[in-house]
Amino acid sequence: MPKKRKDGRYQKKVTLSAGKQKIVYGKTIAELNQAALAVLEEDRQGLIVDDKTLxxxxxxxxxxxxxxxxxxxxxxxxxxxxxxxxxxxxxxxxxxxxxxxxxxxxxxxxxxxxxxxxxxxxxxxxxxxxxxxxNGLMIKDPTEGIKITPHTKPDKAKYLTKDQTKKLLAACDDPKALAFVALCLYCGLRREEALGLQWGDIEPDSLTVNRAVAFIGNQPDPSQELKTKAAHRTIPVPAPLREILGKTPRRGLYVITETDGGAMTKIAFRRLWERVERRVDFPVHPHMLRHTYSTTLYHAGVDLRTAQYLLGHSSIQMTAEIYTHLERGDGLKAAGRIERYFLEEQPSKTS
Known part of the structure; x- marks a missing residue:
């Protein structure tokens, strides 16, 4: 039964599912009953009743x-x-x-x-x-249905053309920069995977991705963890890359090193890459080289499952999205050929 307090409010005890009792208050009987129902509903939905966690x-x-x-x-x-x-x-x-x-x-x-x-x-x-x-602290997720604000912007090139690839390789006058570019172009390595590659990871015809050098501030992350389990993979080394690696000076454990032979710092890599950018007349960033490798796999007829492995994708959906985008582009390029075919098939007019 509701009990009236000295301050004029009503109160009553509500028994929760775990047996614990909760006292609720209301200025009127109707308000009291509403408060009791609200507490019981929270309890029914698994909420921690009266939780005030910020x-x-x-x-x-x-x-x-x-x-x-x-x-x-x-x-x-x-x-x-x-x-x-x-x-x-x-x-x-x-x-x-x-x-x-x-x-x-x-x-x-x-x-x-x-x-x-x-x-x-x-x-x-x-x-x-x-x-x-x-954990029973909320009933609903307030982010449900929320989306980002898309920006209208011109499509940026995601990979290099064959001509740009040749120009980029020719522009690399520093052996370290050339080795980095070649590893990403010919093996599809992520930036941190190329920086983490050691000479001991390379066989005559293949290399194995065993570690990644990301940065914490300016310094290399000592954990050297790969992005995912799928990133650990063995990739064939094509002849052009073998030739470049054969001419790359060995200054330490890593293929791409600081001047003292240790792993690259963030500032050292930035300087290396800025030098590369200055020597070409088209925009380029490290991940474009990996995208270029993806297109190479597609045009070489490499099947989807094998491409997933070589790229180190944890989900085949990621690889499929790349292949689908490239297939769409090939379809648009075929439009001219299709139109010419139909024009040729039209019967000639006679006077």
Missing amino acids: VGEWAKIWLEKYKANLRPNTKAMYKNAYNTHIMGMIGDMPLREVRPVHVREVMAGVSEKSESLQHKVLLTMQQIFNTARQ
């Missing part, structure tokens, strides 16, 4: 418990997305009070930023709130 408090737990085993660069990406773009907007809000409108406010704050950054911010919020829901 977004910022859970974000810290999420990062420590769910992201502890990530590579330092990946963990830093999540931390930067939260600290820079999320914390100031909703960090002090109780988790259970966050609604889609609050998530949209965060995304509006980065809407003018790159699509890549928007994806990182949204992904960070999705993971924070999804894990909070799994």
Whole structure:
């Protein structure tokens, strides 16, 4: 039975599913009953009743418990997305009070930023709130249905033409730069995989990707972890790459080294790559070389499953998207040939 308090409010006890009792209050009997129903509904849906955990408090737990085993660069990406773009907007809000409108406010704050950054911010919020829901701190994920703001921009070249590839290789006057470019072009290595390659990883006709050198600040990450398990692979070494590697000076364990023979620092690699960029008359970045290798596999008729292995993709869907894009391009190139065929097939007019 409801009990009236000295302050004029009503109160009553509600028994939760675990046997614990919760006291609810209301200015009127109707308000009291509504409060009781709300508590029972939270309990029914598995929520921790009366939880007051803040977004910022859970974000810290999420990062420590769910992201502890990530590579330092990946963990830093999540931390930067939260600290820079999320914390100031909703960090002090109780988790259970966050609604889609609050998530949209965060995304509006980065809407003018790159699509890549928007994806990182949204992904960070999705993971924070999804894990909070799994732990009974929220009923619904407020990021559901939220999307980034796409930017209208001209399509950038994703891979090099054959002519550009020849020019790039000819432009590399530094043996280290030439070895890096060749490893990415002829074996499809990611930047960190090429920088992590050691001479002991190379056989006469193949090389094995055993480690990756990413950066923490300016220094190489000592963990040398590969991006995924699929990144560990053995790749055939074509003749042009064998020739280039044969002329590359061996100054230490690594194929591409600092002047002292150690692993590259971030600044040293940036200088190396900026020199490469200055010597060609077209835009180029390291990942374009890997994309170029993907196109080589496609045009060489390498099947999808083998291409997935050689590229070190953890999902065949990633490889399929590349192949589908290239197939679409080939289809458009065929338009002229198709049109000529139909013109030739038309019956000639007689007077």
